[in-house]
Amino acid sequence: MNLKELVGEKAAEYVKDGMVVGLGTGSTAYYMVEAIGRRVKEGLDIVGVTTSNRTKEQAEGLGIPLKSVDEVDRIDLTIDGADEISKDFQGIKGGGAAHLFEKIVADNSDKVIWIVDDSKMVETLGAFPLPVEVIPYGSQQLFRTFEQKGYKPAFRKTESNEKLVTDAGHYIIDLHMEVIEEPHSLATWLDSLTGVVEHGLFLDSVNTVIVGGENGVEILEAR
Numbered sequence: 001m002n003l004k005e006l007v008g009e010k011a012a013e014y015v016k017d018g019m020v021v022g023l024g025t026g027s028t029a030y031y032m033v034e035a036i037g038r039r040v041k042e043g044l045d046i047v048g049v050t051t052s053n054r055t056k057e058q059a060e061g062l063g064i065p066l067k068s069v070d071e072v073d074r075i076d077l078t079i080d081g082a083d084e085i086s087k088d089f090q091g092i093k094g095g096g097a098a099h100l101f102e103k104i105v106a107d108n109s110d111k112v113i114w115i116v117d118d119s120k121m122v123e124t125l126g127a128f129p130l131p132v133e134v135i136p137y138g139s140q141q142l143f144r145t146f147e148q149k150g151y152k153p154a155f156r157k158t159e160s161n162e163k164l165v166t167d168a169g170h171y172i173i174d175l176h177m178e179v180i181e182e183p184h185s186l187a188t189w190l191d192s193l194t195g196v197v198e199h200g201l202f203l204d205s206v207n208t209v210i211v212g213g214e215n216g217v218e219i220l221e222a223r
Contacts, residue, residue: 003118051102081096187199
């Protein structure tokens with residue numbers, strides 16, 4: 001069993017009967033959804049809220065009952081991956097281009113678990129490019145703004161070299177900053193920019209981090 005599968009299986013154990021569960025997106029979350037699907041077949045009674053079209057298709061194929069985020073009052077638990085987690089439990093997400101929906105689901109959850117392998121645990125955020133989801137209209141102006149700041153922006157592209165379009169119909173500009181010294185200040189600034197829909201800084205968001213490493217699974221309580 002690989003590390004991603006290991007932490008996905010462990011996270012699925014946190015899901016209990018009667019829960020509304022946010023189902024994350026990405027290569028690690030995939031294994032968690034598979035594990036929950038097996039438990040549903042064995043009689044687990046839950047409702048899933050998905051964070052992307054990809055996860056929705058996977059969950060439907062497994063027979064997990066689903067509702068949209070707008071059809072539930074509250075989400076008991078969301079389990080998702082992360083691209084980087086700093087030592088003070090701040091995170092970057094969005095490598096899978098789903099961070100807008102992921103943040104909406106996380107912000108409406110009572111508890112958030114991130115599942116990662118130990119390569120995602122870092123001292124300081126920034127080595128992983130920070131995704132910024134923007135509306136297409138005016139996106140080149142935002143690109144210039146990021147360029148002037150020295151953030152080395154790049155539009156996220158598809159394999160055919162077209163601008164990637166998210167599930168919500170937006171573009172993503174990845175900022176290659178290398179080090180983010182003050183994530184809260186950066187988040188506030190990005191939030192203030194007209195045309196920015198959401199960014200991949202997930203701050204003060206997670207409760208528990210499940211990390212897979214050479215010595216097995218480690219569970220870290222963030223708050």
